[in-house]
Amino acid sequence: xxxxxxxxxxxxxxxxxxxxxxxxxxxxxxxxxxxxxxxxxxxxxxxxxxxxxxxxxxxxxxxxxxxxxxxxxxxxxxxxxxxxxxxxxxxxxxxxxxxxxxxxxxxxxxxxxxxxxxxxxxxxxxxxxxxxxxxxxxxxxxxxxxxxxxxxxxxxxxxxxxxxxxxxxxxxxxxxxxxxxxxxxxxxxxxxxxxxxxxxxxxxxxxxxxxxxxxxxxxxxxxxxxxxxxxxxxxxxxxxxxxxxxxxxxxxxxxxxxxxxxxxxxxxxxxxxxxxxxxxxxxxxxxxxxxxxxxxxxxxxxxxxxxxxxxxxxxxxxxxxxxxxxxxxxxxxxxxxxxxxxxxxxxxxxxxxxxxxxxxxxxxxxxxxxxxxxxxxxxxxxxxxxxxxxxxxxxxxxxxxxxxxxxxxxxxxxxxxxxxxxxxxxxxxxxxxxxxxxxxxxxxxxxxxxxxxxxxxxxxxxxxxxxxxxxxx
Amino acid sequence: xxxxxxxxxxxxxxxxxxxxxxxxxxxxxxxxxxxxxxxxxxxxxxxxxxxxxxxxxxxxxxxxxxxxxxxxxxxxxxxxxxxxxxxxxxxxxxxxxxxxxxxxxxxxxxxxxxxxxxxxxxxxxxxxxxxxxxxxxxxxxxxxxxxxxxxxxxxxxxxxxxxxxxxxxxxxxxxxxxxxxxxxxxxxxxxxxxxxxxxxxxxxxxxxxxxx
Numbered sequence: 001x002x003x004x005x006x007x008x009x010x011x012x013x014x015x016x017x018x019x020x021x022x023x024x025x026x027x028x029x030x031x032x033x034x035x036x037x038x039x040x041x042x043x044x045x046x047x048x049x050x051x052x053x054x055x056x057x058x059x060x061x062x063x064x065x066x067x068x069x070x071x072x073x074x075x076x077x078x079x080x081x082x083x084x085x086x087x088x089x090x091x092x093x094x095x096x097x098x099x100x101x102x103x104x105x106x107x108x109x110x111x112x113x114x115x116x117x118x119x120x121x122x123x124x125x126x127x128x129x130x131x132x133x134x135x136x137x138x139x140x141x142x143x144x145x146x147x148x149x150x151x152x153x154x155x156x157x158x159x160x161x162x163x164x165x166x167x168x169x170x171x172x173x174x175x176x177x178x179x180x181x182x183x184x185x186x187x188x189x190x191x192x193x194x195x196x197x198x199x200x201x202x203x204x205x206x207x208x209x210x211x212x213x214x215x216x217x218x219x220x221x222x223x224x225x226x227x228x229x230x231x232x233x234x235x236x237x238x239x240x241x242x243x244x245x246x247x248x249x250x251x252x253x254x255x256x257x258x259x260x261x262x263x264x265x266x267x268x269x270x271x272x273x274x275x276x277x278x279x280x281x282x283x284x285x286x287x288x289x290x291x292x293x294x295x296x297x298x299x300x301x302x303x304x305x306x307x308x309x310x311x312x313x314x315x316x317x318x319x320x321x322x323x324x325x326x327x328x329x330x331x332x333x334x335x336x337x338x339x340x341x342x343x344x345x346x347x348x349x350x351x352x353x354x355x356x357x358x359x360x361x362x363x364x365x366x367x368x369x370x371x372x373x374x375x376x377x378x379x380x381x382x383x384x385x386x387x388x389x390x391x392x393x394x395x396x397x398x399x400x401x402x403x404x405x406x407x408x409x410x411x412x413x414x415x416x417x418x419x420x421x422x423x424x425x426x427x428x429x430x431x432x433x434x435x436x437x438x439x440x441x442x443x444x445x446x447x448x449x450x451x452x453x454x455x456x457x458x459x460x461x462x463x464x465x466x467x468x469x470x471x472x473x
Numbered sequence: 474x475x476x477x478x479x480x481x482x483x484x485x486x487x488x489x490x491x492x493x494x495x496x497x498x499x500x501x502x503x504x505x506x507x508x509x510x511x512x513x514x515x516x517x518x519x520x521x522x523x524x525x526x527x528x529x530x531x532x533x534x535x536x537x538x539x540x541x542x543x544x545x546x547x548x549x550x551x552x553x554x555x556x557x558x559x560x561x562x563x564x565x566x567x568x569x570x571x572x573x574x575x576x577x578x579x580x581x582x583x584x585x586x587x588x589x590x591x592x593x594x595x596x597x598x599x600x601x602x603x604x605x606x607x608x609x610x611x612x613x614x615x616x617x618x619x620x621x622x623x624x625x626x627x628x629x630x631x632x633x634x635x636x637x638x639x640x641x642x643x644x645x646x647x648x649x650x651x652x653x654x655x656x657x658x659x660x661x662x663x664x665x666x667x668x669x670x671x672x673x674x675x676x677x678x679x680x681x682x683x684x685x
Contacts, residue, residue, distance in 0.1 A: 047585065048617065050609075056623045061540010123538035127577045157477070164480065173484045180488055184496060189577075196572040198503045200580050205495045213488065249484060253491025259582060262554030264567040269499060329555050333546060333584035404584060407559035411587055415617060418585075 011363050017095040018085050021102035023364055025082030025148070026357060028110050030440060032074025033350070035117075037433040039067035044429050048422040057121040065132035066120045072210065073133070073141055074113050076349050077178075078106070080218035081148055083356040084171045086364075087225055088152050091168055092159035096151050105147025112140035128189050128199050130207040135190040142182050149175045166241045167225040170217035173249055177213040181206050197264055204273075205256035211344065212252030212280065219308060219352035220244075223291050226359050227305050231297045235290045244286035251279045258323040261332060277323025284316030300375045301358035304351045307383065311347030315340055330405045335418070335425070336397025343390045346432065351382070354439075361446070370449055374442040381435025389428020396421025506570055509672055521670035522574055525662070532662025535655055536579065539621060546581035547590040549668065558678070561595075562588040563668065568675045571668035586618055592666040601660040603652050604640050611642070624656040 011019060043063035046052065050060075089096060096102060116137045125132040133141070152175050156168060164172075185206035189199040224241070228234050235241065257265065257273030291309045293302065319340050322331050331337060358375075362368050369375060396418050403414035509521045525533070536542075549563035557563060567590055572578040604611050607625050609618035625640070630647045639649040652660075671677055 046619070050617050050619050054620070054622050056539070056621070059539045059621075060619050061543040064543050065540060125538060125540060127537035127542070127579065129542075129580075129582065159477075164477070169480060172480060176481075176484050177488050180485075180492070184492060188496060188500065193576055194500060194504055195574075195576055196503065196506065197569050197578050197580065198500055199577045201499050201503075202496050205491070209488075209491075246483065246487075249487040253488050254495065256491070256495045260580070262550030262566075263548050263580060264569050264571060266499065266502060266569070269495065272494065325554070329550075329553070332555065333582060335583075335585075337582070405556050407556040411560075411584075412613070412615065415585065416615070419617075 010366055012090075014093060014095050015086070015089050017099050018089045019364055021096065021099050021106065021148070021151070022082045022086045022360070024103060024106050025078045025085070026360075026364075027443075028106060029075050029077075029079030029082060029353075030436075030443070032070050032078060032113065033436055034433070034440060036067050036071035036075050037429065037436060039063050039070065041426060041429040041433055043067055044422070044426040048419055048426070056123065062121050062123065062125065065125050066117055068130065069116060069120070069133050070113060071345065072130075072215075074110075076215050076218075076345065076353070077145070078109070079353045079357070080174075080215065080222075080349070081145075081152070083222050083353055083360065084174070084218055085148070085152055085155070086360060087167050087221060087356075088155040088159075088171060091161065091165050091225070092155050093161050094155050094158045097154040097158070098151060102148045102151045105144040105150075107144070108147070109141055109144030112137045112144065126190055128193075128203045130203055130210070131185055131189055135186060138182075138186050138190065142179075142186065145182070146179060149179060165225070166235075166238075166245065167221040169242075169245050170221035170224065173245070174214050174217040174221070177209065177217075177253075181209040181214065200260065200263075201256065201265060201269065204259055205253070208255040208258065209253055211341075212248065212255060215345065215349045216252070216312075217245075217248065219312075219349040220248075220287055220291075222352045222356040223305055223308060226301060226355050227291055227293060227309075230299060230302050230305070230355075230359060231293060233296065236292060237289055240286045241290055244283045244290060247279070247286065248283035251276045251283070255280060255323070258319075258328075259337075261323070261325060261328040274323050274325060274328075278320050280316065281320040284313065284320070288313040288316075299358070300379060301355045303379055304358060304382075305355035307386075308348050308352035308355060311343050311351060311386075315344040315348055319344070330401040331397065332401075334397040334401040334404065335393040335421070336401055339390045339393035339397055342393065343386070347386050347390065354382075361443075365446060367446055367449060369442045370445045371442050374438045374445075378435050378439040378442070381431055381438060385428050385430075385432025385435055387428070389425050389432060392421045392424035392428055396425070503569060506573065508573055509570060509670075521672060522571055522668070523670075525574055525665050528658050528661035529665040530662075531655075532658035532660065532665075533575065533579075535621075535624075535659045536662055537577070539619075541619070542579045542581045544581075544583055544585040544618070545579075546584055546588045547578070547666070547668075548580050549588060549590050552678070557588060560587075563591045565669065565675050565677050567668045568672065570672055570674070571670075589663070589666050590668045593664045594667045594669055596664060601664045603656060603660055604642065606656055606659060607640060607650060607652070621656065621659065624653050624659070626651045626653060 043060055046060045046063065085102065116133045119134050119137065120132060124134045126135060131138065152171065156172050185202060188202040193199045224235065254276030255273055257269045258277040261270050261274065288309060293306050293309060321327055322340065400414055400418045403409045403417060510518055513519050549557045549567045551566040552558050602612065606621050608620045608622060609616040627648055627650055630649045635649050636651065639651055642650060
């Protein structure tokens with residue numbers, strides 16, 4: 001793997017084809033992140049303040065469904081795909097075959113998600129965990145996705161570079177896996193549900209698959225590319241990377257039933273899920289070795305990359321341990337499980353993609369993010385929000401688990417112990433959201449900057465006191 | 474890793490394997506599952522799980538639409554997997570057959586509230602108390618359970634006195650609370666929740682095992 005000493009400041013000629021679709025995907029991904037987090041924070045609030053917003057549309061279950069669907073299908077998926085498209089074009093020294101189709105795909109996708117919010121708030125949920133979006137909208141999301149992802153797969157097939165980089169393996173896997181996962185989930189769980197619990201099993205296959213075979217490989221692709229590029233050092237022990245990739249591919253899909261341990265499903269299914277859940281330690285540890293950054297570099301992109309790697313290692317180990325039956329018996333059904341999911345989705349995936357975004361924004365727009373302080377605030381609030389939010393659910397959920405495990409402790413006392421931690425979690429999410437708002441503010445400043453002459457930013461204008469005059473031009 | 478076709482093939486083959494194992498095979502295994510028919514002491518055929526009343530079926534849809542699953546599970550685990558039996562949330566663990574009449578089954582993943590798989594049995598012969606749906610805090614102080622007050626109508630008490638269907642609450646300045654049809658359906662569904670029938674694959678555990 002060759003490592004350029006200084007990352008280029010702008011796009012290379014062949015990369016121009018991907019500028020618009022990538023910017024559009026990253027932009028709408030960011031908006032969905034804000035929307036999803038806002039719903040998440042509201043849902044978190046309702047857990048300890050059930051009296052507020054006593055309306056049908058604000059039922060906790062509905063808010064949670066909006067939050068999880070938007071954060072997954074909007075924020076993480078679109079941002080990840082945006083970073084992925086650029087990586088494929090860049091690494092493959094190729095063009096997008098049809099950037100127009102990628103834009104149309106994203107438009108369809110966004111319309112479906114936009115319609116999904118009122119649909120879910122009005123009670124249109126399918127009632128299947130992770131797949132609450134009304135099926136017709138789910139199909140539109142899938143269509144939009146296929147239009148975008150088709151460009152990605154074509155860019156891999158048209159790769160003009162001898163051989164594939166790790167980022168390309170992970171992205172190819174992710175693109176094909178998500179198409180299959182979502183199609184299967186829509187068909188088996190939503191369109192042709194059989195009676196009883198089968199839908200829960202196939203939804204489990206989708207939900208676990210989406211975490212380990214969609215979000216994880218996208219985030220890892222971003223890290224495998226940007227960490228060496230930004231630190232100027234190749235990944236450590238590169239010979240482990242293929243093993244990390246193939247072990248993730250092998251075990252990721254088999255963890256479907258880790259959320260159903262002890263549940264009313266055939267016993268062999270649970271055993272398979274537990275074994276796969278533990279074996280996932282292999283890709284987690286190998287990729288962590290590859291990506292361990294050490295003390296080098298303190299650019300915003302590197303900081304987010306470090307956060308992502310740390311969260312991945314920690315979250316991966318904890319989720320492997322908690323899939324063991326003995327741990328599961330205590331922690332299943334508690335907020336601890338939510339903490340692990342948030343750590344992986346916000347601490348790992350989202351941070352890994354932000355590492356990519358910080359590295360990409362100057363190249364895509366030809367300008368730097370204008371405000372240094374906002375970058376620092378984004379970083380600090382992100383870390384603080386995660387510490388508070390994930391920490392609160394981890395501690396509170398731990399206590400809740402041991403309380404629930406002891407039949408002599410009644411549920412109301414368990415909840416009384418949990419309540420302060422529920423409150424703290426809301427605070428954590430709000431702080432995290434604030435962090436993402438500071439990033440958004442920076443992007444807005446950058447966009448406003450386009451109205452100003454090159455070389456000057458709104459901030460310099462404001463500082464030098466010439467802003468009103470220039471802006472009026 | 475530099476040979477494209479191999480990469481494509483490997484990527485598809487790995488997922489295909491788990492798809493076969495965790496989607497296709499379970500579907501095949503669970504599809505033939507049907508209600509259990511047995512004869513009771515009076516020599517008539519009993520079906521388990523029993524069908525739900527039309528009201529209860531509509532109530533299931535309301536339960537789904539409001540996402541009560543956010544805090545309530547409907548699954549009882551065996552004694553080795555948790556304290557469910559000891560808490561009296563069921564007489565035996567639940568098995569696949571218990572869910573035949575639910576589409577989709579509301580297994581749930583959070584226990585901020587108690588498991589409801591056998592809630593109907595806990596109620597026994599007592600009629601379901603709609604007050605808990607109107608405002609859980611009136612039933613259990615400090616409950617974080619979510620009510621559905623929007624499924625109730627607030628109206629002034631008529632000249633002939635409180636109407637028979639009004640909730641029985643401390644008098645409140647001539648206002649009475651009337652449950653809508655939807656609230657009654659939800660109540661009927663909650664009353665119908667029971668997964669305790671004896672099945673060949675889920676015998677009731679011996680007394681000392683379940684502590685109840």
